[in-house]
Amino acid sequence: MGVLGFRGTDSVDEISIRALALLEPEGLDAEGQGWQQRKSVQTRIAILDAAIDCLQTHGYGRTTTQLIAEIAGISRGAMLHHYATKQDLIASVIDYTVYKRWEIFLDGIRALKDPARIQKMAGIEISWNSLQTPEYAAYLELAIAARTDPNLAKIFLPRARRLDQTALAETIRAFPEWAHDLEGYALAMDYATATLSGLLINRDTWPESSQREVRAFLGKTIAMLRHGDLNRAA
Amino acid sequence: MGVLGFRGTDSVDEISIRALALLEPEGLDAEGQGWQQRKSVQTRIAILDAAIDCLQTHGYGRTTTQLIAEIAGISRGAMLHHYATKQDLIASVIDYTVYKRWEIFLDGIRALKDPARIQKMAGIEISWNSLQTPEYAAYLELAIAARTDPNLAKIFLPRARRLDQTALAETIRAFPEWAHDLEGYALAMDYATATLSGLLINRDTWPESSQREVRAFLGKTIAMLRHGDLNRAA
DNA sequence: CATAACAAACAATCTTGCCGGTTTTTGCTG
DNA sequence: CAGCAAAAACCGGCAAGATTGTTTGTTATG
Incomplete structure (x- = not known):
């Protein structure tokens, strides 16, 4: 059975772990490697975290190497040894942030018991948390x-589109109640993401x-959806 | 009667013209002035339009004088003669863009006949147009x-907050059907603006x-609101 | 003649990518 | 297993280019 097939008996835990695996960035796993390799990964993650901090507090325009x-x-x-150019660094930041975002989202979903998960506000709250x-x-x-930056767009758009699609296809597995309605789930996700x-x-x-x-109104809207x-077709 | 009072007999035209007056930036009216003054205003508007173009296509970070x-x-x-510093210019751009945005919005509202205005998608369409x-x-x-830019925040936030409040209080006059429910109108506006x-x-x-x-789903949501x-209180 | 509109050049500051040099780790070899 | 060369991680400095605000000068208006 392919990785995209459904297995109704899998727990939410197993499903979300598998979903994350598909989003995991490359070159950041230090399992079973030598000391240099581990050190390299450790430094690289420190750089990525620093870049995220910098982007968050100073914005892209004022984020300098x-x-x-x-x-x-x-x-x-030393940094330019790991990431030869700023573009290389940013490309890794994109993959890393998307992975982290969905990791937090799925962690939140996993922490809920089934009855709580399908309550109308739970999904929004967890989405909101992963967006904050x-x-x-x-x-x-x-x-x-x-x-507005063509050079950035060149490395951002392909990654963002691919990761968006992957995340959508994988995270729906954590919502059995949406399983029969991928389009509805996509609309709900896009709608909530846009508003938030x-x-x-x-x-x-x-x-x-x-x-x-x-936020409260959005929660009710998604619940009705x-x-x-609220039937979607006009 | 103060400018904030309601006059049920006013037409939508009169109402929206008066609303715009409160948002109009200072120093851009060349009425009844000499040749130098008129030339100055003309150049200043050319600069503001150029700044808007630049911001739109290159973003704030890459917008250079x-x-x-x-x-x-x-x-x-010559530009630095009219706007001594970049901050002065940006401050004017803020006022100018807000004015233009609501001018376009109210123009759209005014162009509708009353029956069409209260149809569920009309407001969203016009909002969407003014946001595009x-x-x-x-x-x-x-x-x-x-x-993320403290220097910019210092000049942006006070203006944005004040203009937001003014625009909300004034544009509601163009919607008689909302007149009894300022909070509902505020929520609808915020909700639509956030999502769009x-x-x-x-x-x-x-x-x-x-x-x-x-967008389509947002339209239906606002209509129900x-x-x-959809009662707002949880 | 004073003032406003406009133009051009200048200094100071930042940012990026590159290059030479140092220390530590790895792997091969006698 | 000791020794050594290659590779990797890391550091500081430099030149080229860009951006901002200032300053000096020119033309047109009141």
Whole structure:
């Protein structure tokens, strides 16, 4: 049976672990390697975390290789040894942030018992949590910058599209109640992601009370979508 | 009667014109002035339009004073005569883009006949149109950059908050059917703006069909919100 | 003549990619 | 198993290019 086939007897744990495996970035597993290899992976992760920190607090435009190296605690020369160019580094950041985002999402799903998982607000809360992480903030910065930076778009768009598709196909396995309706699940995910992303952008401009109301209303909307109370076709 | 009072007999035309007046930027009206003043305003608008173009196509990080001057068709020295520093220029761009955004929105509302205006998709379509303009793209770039750029935030946030509040209080006048429910109107506006902004950010990543579905679903959601089918309180 | 609009050049600061040099780890060989 | 050369990790400095604000100069208006 292929990895895309369904096996109704699998637990949510097994399903989500397998989903994550498909999103895992390459070159970051130090299992069964020598000391140099392990050290290399460790340094690389420190660099990626530093880059995420930098993107989150200073934005893409003000994220410099100098700053990343400082935060990572190594010299700029050492960093350029692992990532020869800024593009190479950013490419790895994209894969890494997407993986982390869905890891947090699936962790949240897994932590719920089945009855709680299908309650109307649970999915939104967990989505909201996975969107409030430094990793997603960094991803959002890149997504935004990619719209106006051709060089960045060249490495961002192919990855983002592929990872988006993979994440959609894999995370639905954690929602048996959506299994029969992939299109509905896709719409719900896109809808929630769009609204919450928009909320994230305006978080400093809008009052907290407005943001809370929008989130609460979104939860009810998604619940109705799942129950079929709002048929999608116009 | 104060400018904030309601006058049920006013036409939508009169109402929206008065709403715009409160949002109009200062120093851009050349009425009854001498030749130098008129020339100055004309050049300043050329600079603002160039800045909007630049922000839209290159993003805030890559928007340089050099590029703006080039697009505006004047020398960099001449531009710095009108806007001594980049901050001064950006501050004017904020006011200008917000004004333009609501001008387009109210123009769209005004163009509808009353029966059409209260149809469920009309509001979303017009909102969507006002969010697809170069002016709003530029505003969004600034809103995003302001989250990670303290210097920009200092000039952006106060303006954005004030203009947001003014726009909300004024544009509701164009919707008699919302007049009794300011909170509901605010929620609908925030909700639609958040979702459509999120859509705008991911426009290059997501397939067009997904974006269309999200928009259609948003329209139905807002319609239900107005009809009270979805009570807001949890 | 004073002021506004406009132009061009300049210094100071940043950022990137590259290059030479040092230390540590690995693997081969006698 | 000792020794040694290759490779990997790491560091500091440099030149080229870009961006901002200032300054000096020119033309047109009041």
